[in-house]
Amino acid sequence: MKFLHTSDWHLGRHFHNVSLLDDQRQVLNQLIDYITLHPVDALLIAGDIYDRSVPPTTAIELLDDVLTRICQQLHTPVIMIPGNHDGAKRLGFAAQHMQSSGLHIISDFTQMLQPVVLSSEQAGEVAFYGMPYSDPEQVRDAFKNKVSTHDQAHQFLCQQIVDTFNPAQRHVLLSHCFVDGASTSDSERPLSIGGADCVNHQHFLPFDYVALGHLHQPQYKGQEYIRYSGSLMKYSFSEQYHKKGMTLVELNQEGFVSAQPIPLTAPHDMRIIEGELETLLALGQQDPHADDYLLVRLMDKHAILDPMEKLRRVYPNVLHLEKPGMLMDSEQPMGRARLARGELDMFRDFFLEAKQEPLTELQTQAISQVIQSLKNQESN
Amino acid sequence: MKFLHTSDWHLGRHFHNVSLLDDQRQVLNQLIDYITLHPVDALLIAGDIYDRSVPPTTAIELLDDVLTRICQQLHTPVIMIPGNHDGAKRLGFAAQHMQSSGLHIISDFTQMLQPVVLSSEQAGEVAFYGMPYSDPEQVRDAFKNKVSTHDQAHQFLCQQIVDTFNPAQRHVLLSHCFVDGASTSDSERPLSIGGADCVNHQHFLPFDYVALGHLHQPQYKGQEYIRYSGSLMKYSFSEQYHKKGMTLVELNQEGFVSAQPIPLTAPHDMRIIEGELETLLALGQQDPHADDYLLVRLMDKHAILDPMEKLRRVYPNVLHLEKPGMLMDSEQPMGRARLARGELDMFRDFFLEAKQEPLTELQTQAISQVIQSLKNQESN
Numbered sequence: 166m167k168f169l170h171t172s173d174w175h176l177g178r179h180f181h182n183v184s185l186l187d188d189q190r191q192v193l194n195q196l197i198d199y200i201t202l203h204p205v206d207a208l209l210i211a212g213d214i215y216d217r218s219v220p221p222t223t224a225i226e227l228l229d230d231v232l233t234r235i236c237q238q239l240h241t242p243v244i245m246i247p248g249n250h251d252g253a254k255r256l257g258f259a260a261q262h263m264q265s266s267g268l269h270i271i272s273d274f275t276q277m278l279q280p281v282v283l284s285s286e287q288a289g290e291v292a293f294y295g296m297p298y299s300d301p302e303q304v305r306d307a308f309k310n311k312v313s314t315h316d317q318a319h320q321f322l323c324q325q326i327v328d329t330f331n332p333a334q335r336h337v338l339l340s341h342c343f344v345d346g347a348s349t350s351d352s353e354r355p356l357s358i359g360g361a362d363c364v365n366h367q368h369f370l371p372f373d374y375v376a377l378g379h380l381h382q383p384q385y386k387g388q389e390y391i392r393y394s395g396s397l398m399k400y401s402f403s404e405q406y407h408k409k410g411m412t413l414v415e416l417n418q419e420g421f422v423s424a425q426p427i428p429l430t431a432p433h434d435m436r437i438i439e440g441e442l443e444t445l446l447a448l449g450q451q452d453p454h455a456d457d458y459l460l461v462r463l464m465d466k467h468a469i470l471d472p473m474e475k476l477r478r479v480y481p482n483v484l485h486l487e488k489p490g491m492l493m494d495s496e497q498p499m500g501r502a503r504l505a506r507g508e509l510d511m512f513r514d515f516f517l518e519a520k521q522e523p524l525t526e527l528q529t530q531a532i533s534q535v536i537q538s539l540k541n542q543e544s545n
Numbered sequence: 546m547k548f549l550h551t552s553d554w555h556l557g558r559h560f561h562n563v564s565l566l567d568d569q570r571q572v573l574n575q576l577i578d579y580i581t582l583h584p585v586d587a588l589l590i591a592g593d594i595y596d597r598s599v600p601p602t603t604a605i606e607l608l609d610d611v612l613t614r615i616c617q618q619l620h621t622p623v624i625m626i627p628g629n630h631d632g633a634k635r636l637g638f639a640a641q642h643m644q645s646s647g648l649h650i651i652s653d654f655t656q657m658l659q660p661v662v663l664s665s666e667q668a669g670e671v672a673f674y675g676m677p678y679s680d681p682e683q684v685r686d687a688f689k690n691k692v693s694t695h696d697q698a699h700q701f702l703c704q705q706i707v708d709t710f711n712p713a714q715r716h717v718l719l720s721h722c723f724v725d726g727a728s729t730s731d732s733e734r735p736l737s738i739g740g741a742d743c744v745n746h747q748h749f750l751p752f753d754y755v756a757l758g759h760l761h762q763p764q765y766k767g768q769e770y771i772r773y774s775g776s777l778m779k780y781s782f783s784e785q786y787h788k789k790g791m792t793l794v795e796l797n798q799e800g801f802v803s804a805q806p807i808p809l810t811a812p813h814d815m816r817i818i819e820g821e822l823e824t825l826l827a828l829g830q831q832d833p834h835a836d837d838y839l840l841v842r843l844m845d846k847h848a849i850l851d852p853m854e855k856l857r858r859v860y861p862n863v864l865h866l867e868k869p870g871m872l873m874d875s876e877q878p879m880g881r882a883r884l885a886r887g888e889l890d891m892f893r894d895f896f897l898e899a900k901q902e903p904l905t906e907l908q909t910q911a912i913s914q915v916i917q918s919l920k921n922q923e924s925n
Contacts, residue, residue, distance in 0.1 A: 219599055222634040229638050237641060254602040258609050261617060263642035 166288035169427070170412040171196070172211035172341070172378030173396035175250065177224030179216075180400065180435075180458065181484035186223055191432045192398050193231050196411065199427060200239050205413070206285055208241055211378030211394065212248025212298050212341030218255060232268055242267040244281050246295040248341040248378050249356055253297050271295030271339070274307050277322070278329055280336075288416045290334040291373075294326050298341040300356070315342060315362045323368040330371070335416050338369065341378040344386045347393065350407070352381055352400035366391050373420035382407050383426060390421040399435040402460045402485070433458050433482060441465045441490075442472055449479035459483045464490040468514040508536045546668035549580070549807070550792040552591035552721070552758030553776035555630065557604030559596075560780065560815075560838065561864035566603055571812045572778050573611050576791065579807060580619050585793070586663055586671075588621055591758030591774065592628025592678050592721030598635060612648055622647040624661050626675040628721040628758050629736055633677050651675030651719070654687050657702070658709055660716075668796045670714040671753075674706050678721040680736070695722060695742045703748040710751070715796050718749065721758040724766045727773065730787070732761055732780035746771050753800035762787050763806060770801040779815040782840045782865070813838045813862060821845045821870075822852055829859035839863045844870040848894040888916045 174193075178185050200208065215224055235241050247253040247270075257272025269281045271294075280292035296319075304318040305311065308325075312318045319342060330336055343349075343356055345363040356362035356379070366387035369375040375391040381404055383395035394412040399405065410429045415422040434454060438445060439462040449455050461476055461483050463469070468491065476483045512532055516524050524532070554573075558565050580588065595604055615621050627633040627650075637652025649661045651674075660672035676699075684698040685691065688705075692698045699722060710716055723729075723736055725743040736742035736759070746767035749755040755771040761784055763775035774792040779785065790809040795802040814834060818825060819842040829835050841856055841863050843849070848871065856863045892912055896904050904912070 222632065225634055225638050229634075232639060233641055252602065254605055254609075258605050259612060259639070259643055259648060261613055262646040262648040263639055265645045266642040268639060268642040 166283070166285035166291055166335075166416045167205045168207040168209060168337075168414050168416075169196075169200070169205050170209045170211065170374075170376040170392065170394045170414055170424075171397065172376070172394050173213040173248070173381055173400075174210065174228075175213055175216040175396065175400060176228055177216045177220045178400060183458070183482070183484060185398070185400075186227060188398060188431050188433055190227055192429050193227070195429050197231065197234050197239070199411075200235060200241055204239070205241060206283055206291075207293065208235060208243045209293070209337075209339055209376045210243065210245035211339045211376045212246050213250040213378055213396075214245060214247070214256065215251050217250055218252030236267045240267065242269065242281070242283060244269040244271065244293050244295060244339065246271050246297045246339045246341060246378075248298045249354060251298070257297075269293075269295070272297050274299075274322075278325065280329075282334065287418070288335055289418055290331075291337060291416060292331065292334045293337045293339065296322050296326070296338060296340040315356060316345075316364050316368075319364045320368045323371070327371045335373045335418075335420055336371070337374045337376065337416075338372045339376045339378070340369075343379055344369075344377065344391070344393075347380050347386050348382050348384055350381045350401055351403035352396070353379060373416055374414055374424075376412075376414075383410070383412065385424070389424060392424055397429065398431040402435060402437050405434075405436050436460075437462065438480075439464060442469055442475065446475065446479050449476075452480075455480050456482050460485045460487065462487045462489055466490045468511050468518075470515060470518040509533060512536075546663070546665040546671055546715075546796045547585045548587040548589060548717075548794055549576075549585050550589045550591065550754075550756040550772065550774045550794055550804075551576070551777060552756070552774050553593040553628070553761055553780075554590065554608075555593055555596040555776065555780060556608055557596045557600045558780060563838070563862070563864060565778070565780075566607060568778060568811050568813060570607055572809050573607070575809050577611065577614050577619070579791075580615060580621055584619070585621060586665055587673065588615060588623045589673070589717075589719055589756045590623065590625035591719045591756045592626050593630040593758055593776075594625060594627065594636060595631050597630055598632030616647045620647065622649065622661070622663060624649045624651065624673050624675060624719065626651050626677045626719045626721060626758075628678045629734060631678070633679075637677075649673075649675070652677050654679075654702075658705065660709075662714065667798070668715055669798055670711075671717060671796060672711065672714045673717045673719065676702055676706070676718060676720040695736060696725075696744050696748075699744045700748045703751070707751050715753045715798075715800055716751070717754045717756065717796075718752045719756045719758070720749070723759055724749075724757065724771070724773075727760050727766050728762050728764055730761045730781055731783035732776070733759060753796055754794055754804075756792075756794075763790070763792065765804070769804060772804055777809065778811040782815060782817050785814075785816050816840070817842065818860075819844060822849055822855065826855065826859050829856075832860075835860050836862050840865045840867065842867045842869055846870045848891045848898075850895060850898040889913060892916075 176189055232243060236243055247256045253272040257270050260270040260272060271277060277296055280294045282290055282292050284290045301312050301314055301318045312321050342364045343362045344366050369391045377393045380393045381396040381400060383393055385392040392412060395409055398409050399407060411427045413425045413427050434457040436457050437460045441464050459480050459482060463472060473486055513524050556569055612623060616623055627636045633652040637650050640650040640652060651657060657676055660674045662670055662672050664670045681692050681694055681698045692701050722744045723742045724746050749771045757773045760773045761776040761780060763773055765772040772792060775789055778789050779787060791807045793805045793807050814837040816837050817840045821844050839860050839862060843852060853866055893904055
């Protein structure tokens with residue numbers, strides 16, 4: 166049996182005020198093309214389908230379209246759970262009416278204990294269990310127990326599921342959580358303030374495969390079959406070196422066989438570029454991917470008039486600008502950065518840039534007097 | 546063939562800051578009980594399922610539960626369209642995946658032209674067409690035509706549907722609109738500012754039955770088979786004399802046979818009571834329905850200290866209080882009402898009520914001086 170494991174689609178997400186919906190659509194088209202060419206037995210989505218609990222209607226339409234193409238046109242079952250970004254009840258509306266068409270949205274604990282059973286010649290029957298994202302309070306409330314951490318909650322929920330195992334079947338779990346020791350990025354929202362959100366991977370050992378969501382970097386923890394597929398695409402500059410995609414999983418009668426990354430390529434990469442303005446502008450002319458989403462670190466040590474406008478003429482999708490060249494490490498105890506240059510030097514740079522000629526001696530005296538008188542006013 | 550026609554559930558509605566969800570749940574339980582005892586071939590909901598496009602999750606859960614019981618447990622198909630209060634795309638998410646389980650949410654024009662066909666011995670095949678609520682702009686945009694009013698839009702959409710008629714079938718339409726000349730109440734949100742929202746009933750004549758939603762009073766227009774079922778329950782005091790419920794419709798091979806009202810009773814009626822405070826308090830002691838949702842019109846001509854608190858001890862669900870006794874028609878040109886009593890009289894009432902004794906002569910002089918000095922200050 167072969168299935169695709171994905172997670173963290175975050176449909177409807179904005180990044181620095183840019184909607185990523187068109188990028189998401191293109192990446193999902195690649196996913197659909199892959200399934201068309203290489204049919205699989207199921208597609209799993211391990212939570213954070215949407216970026217927020219009340220998603221924009223454009224994101225709802227995109228998901229609707231994608232699910233119709235996968236379930237109805239390609240006849241590939243889809244199994245998904247809500248993540249911490251999703252609204253479980255909202256996402257799970259009418260889920261029971263969708264099962265017969267192969268769409269399985271597992272959004273409550275009752276459904277958690279009723280696996281979706283698929284079968285193939287190679288692996289026999291495989292039971293897919295979805296553990297909807299839930300914090301310890303929800304587990305405590307639903308099961309009237311005393312779990313107080315994410316770890317205890319997952320231990321308890323895993324045990325509930327393991328107790329129902331049919332030994333004749335293989336067992337796959339979808340879960341959205343933070344496995345202890347795994348690598349984070351800047352685009353995951355913490356599950357708990359204070360860090361009590363870690364889950365020990367040991368709870369997952371009884372399964373044949375665990376399709377995890379939440380962390381945006383593809384990785385496995387403890388065992389090769391306890392894996393994060395990583396997010397659909399990059400959602401922060403901290404992910405610039407991540408290899409995004411899905412995971413193609415193979416099982417047989419004995420259980421886990423292999424997990425193989427299948428890359429997905431976003432139309433705009435998310436990168437950090439660094440250098441002096443003139444150098445970057447020259448490089449940009451030759452850059453075939455100049456329309457990537459960029460964080461630019463300007464290393465120039467003098468002030469520049471409207472650098473964003475200049476950069477965007479060459480790199481249309483500069484989303485954020487940092488000027489480390491203009492800052493220096495402060496010697497203050499808090500390590501706070503401060504401007505390295507005085508007002509007169511700043512004005513001199515500005516004048517040169519705006520007028521294309523240097524300040525004269527007389528102009529220098531005049532502006533010095535203005536600065537001094539402003540400073541006097543300030544200190545009074 | 547027998548089916549139930551309902552509309553305007555408005556799940557999640559609040560009325561004077563009171564959630565009506567528990568009332569709605571009880572009324573829907575009656576609906577389910579009816580279908581359990583008297584099986585029907587389908588349940589139609591002609592729009593305004595929810596009260597707003599982003600409903601609260603409690604309303605989503607209620608609808609989910611009701612639909613599961615009707616479709617999955619009672620095996621009764623449900624056919625619905627969004628109304629002007631619903632978010633069509635939000636309500637219609639994954640609708641294609643639900644059809645095979647008998648849940649039909651018709652939320653776009655493509656689905657409008659693909660009827661849900663049900664059949665019975667008595668009526669043969671019956672095609673149910675749903676016309677999702679849409680304003681003229683949406684119709685113009687979707688069909689690249691020039692309709693500019695609700696009437697033109699409905700004429701056009703009806704013609705689109707009629708053109709696909711299979712003469713071997715009977716034809717039922719669900720639509721959410723304001724048919725010209727029909728009776729309104731205070732709880733419908735106008736479809737168009739300025740009144741260009743009227744639709745001529747003539748467009749609907751080719752159908753065998755037209756299940757209308759939007760107006761909250763049960764009624765028919767033009768022909769007995771072009772009907773509003775009215776809302777699930779009362780949603781304003783202006784509906785106090787409405788008979789709420791559903792409409793049981795019967796069709797045979799020749800078409801429309803009958804439409805019969807089936808009452809639904811809300812746990813709290815919505816009523817207006819009128820009289821002097823002491824009378825109303827005395828009547829309330831004997832009133833078995835004292836917990837109804839009430840608008841109270843106090844006819845007392847003198848001021849009363851905290852009448853709401855006094856009333857709520859007897860009538861716990863007084864939602865609104867009017868004091869026509871304290872007002873009189875003004876003779877000002879704008880007909881604006883004003884307080885009929887002077888400050889001294891008002892204070893005299895208040896003092897009597899608070900202290901249980903009348904003002905003495907000395908107290909009257911003192912308060913008169915205070916009032917006069919305040920008035921002098923005001924006019925300076």
